[in-house]
Amino acid sequence: MGEVDPSFIQAIEHRPKLTVTEAEGIPLIDLSISDTQLVVSQIAEACKNWGFFQVINHGVPLQLQEKMVLASKTFFSLSKEEKQRVRRDELNPLGYYDTEHTKNVRDWKEVFDFTVENPMLLPASPDPQDKEVENFVNQWPRNPQHLRELSEAYAKEVEKLAFKIMGLIAFSLGLAENRLDELFKDSTSFIRLNYYPPCPIPDLALGVGRHKDAGALTVLYQDDVGGLEVKRKTDGEWIRVKPTANAYIINVGDIIQVWSNGKYESVEHRVMVNSERERFSIPFFFNPSHSTMVKPLPELTNDENPANYKEYNWGKFFSSRKLSNFKKLGVENLQINHFKFRNVMRFVVSSSGLAS
Ligand SMILES: O=C(O)CCC(=O)C(=O)O
Numbered sequence: 001m002g003e004v005d006p007s008f009i010q011a012i013e014h015r016p017k018l019t020v021t022e023a024e025g026i027p028l029i030d031l032s033i034s035d036t037q038l039v040v041s042q043i044a045e046a047c048k049n050w051g052f053f054q055v056i057n058h059g060v061p062l063q064l065q066e067k068m069v070l071a072s073k074t075f076f077s078l079s080k081e082e083k084q085r086v087r088r089d090e091l092n093p094l095g096y097y098d099t100e101h102t103k104n105v106r107d108w109k110e111v112f113d114f115t116v117e118n119p120m121l122l123p124a125s126p127d128p129q130d131k132e133v134e135n136f137v138n139q140w141p142r143n144p145q146h147l148r149e150l151s152e153a154y155a156k157e158v159e160k161l162a163f164k165i166m167g168l169i170a171f172s173l174g175l176a177e178n179r180l181d182e183l184f185k186d187s188t189s190f191i192r193l194n195y196y197p198p199c200p201i202p203d204l205a206l207g208v209g210r211h212k213d214a215g216a217l218t219v220l221y222q223d224d225v226g227g228l229e230v231k232r233k234t235d236g237e238w239i240r241v242k243p244t245a246n247a248y249i250i251n252v253g254d255i256i257q258v259w260s261n262g263k264y265e266s267v268e269h270r271v272m273v274n275s276e277r278e279r280f281s282i283p284f285f286f287n288p289s290h291s292t293m294v295k296p297l298p299e300l301t302n303d304e305n306p307a308n309y310k311e312y313n314w315g316k317f318f319s320s321r322k323l324s325n326f327k328k329l330g331v332e333n334l335q336i337n338h339f340k341f342r343n344v345m346r347f348v349v350s351s352s353g354l355a356s
């Protein structure tokens with residue numbers, strides 16, 4: 001084993017256990033069931049109890065998914081020089097990147113990011129006074145040649161699934177199915193191709209460190225290797241999400257947590273790596289337009305159940321996150337907790353659970 005860059009090493013309390021707990025408990029939901037009420041109630045339970053679930057019979061053509069995975073494998077198998085040609089930088093956050101950090105520890109992975117809307121509009125800076133908006137444009141490698149065409153077709157299909165699940169979630173909150181749809185016009189949704197190479201120190205490093213997804217919803221493909229772990233809400237134990245053939249993993253992001261006024265929480269997760277097999281995954285991050293002001297939905301708040309979060313602008317939040325990854329600020333990056341009201345009267349009995 002050669003020398004490993006110390007920036008990959010997790011603090012002792014965040015290192016993974018090599019004995020894996022694989023729970024049967026993470027719900028598997030069949031979207032082809034004609035009883036919509038049943039599907040909606042399954043989704044409500046899953047969002048409340050886990051923040052995670054898997055879906056089958058989801059409508060994304062299997063052949064397209066297989067081609068997408070194959071193209072991703074081909075891209076990551078190219079030489080470093082070839083991949084660096086589409087490297088992302090401070091000016092363009094899209095493309096290839098191999099030094100991603102989560103909470104200031106380096107992740108054992110390489111990624112390739114592209115947006116669904118091309119170009120994508122985002123604030124030029126996180127500064128609230130700066131009103132400038134910038135266009136971000138995808139960068140495509142020369143190889144594999146068909147990556148662009150394939151990625152665009154795949155993005156369309158997965159986006160359809162994301163809208164469908166968002167509709168079911170809205171329904172489960174007592175809202176009209178299309179209540180949130182318009183917020184995803186001019187979306188900032190993006191897809192990440194993840195490649196986790198075999199790792200000589202799987203007990204010290206992580207493919208992705210513990211984090212919550214900042215957007216609305218994540219629709220994730222994972223291969224059969226396994227490694228994704230979810231922090232179980234009941235006891236804080238890290239639980240492995242069992243790879244399930246032809247399933248997508250869905251998780252609630254921070255924005256749904258705020259929209260639902262905390263009813264559906266965004267749950268922490270991480271990715272373990274292993275010393276034998278490389279792993280591929282493809283998350284689709286379903287994000288609203290940059291101009292969206294995120295706050296608890298008025299239909300879900302009232303005098304008895306007041307808003308638990310202050311309003312924030314999604315575009316500014318997103319660009320602040322992107323920037324903190326480049327600058328490696330050495331401090332905690334922006335979290336939705338920072339927008340939580342500290343209502344002493346309401347939370348006096350459970351103050352310990354609020355500080356996180
Ligand atoms: O690779 C995975 O299974 C999940 C990756 C992830 O959580 C992320 O990219 O946000």
Ligand SMILES: [Fe+2]
Pocket residue numbers: 211212213269
């Ligand atoms: Fe994630």
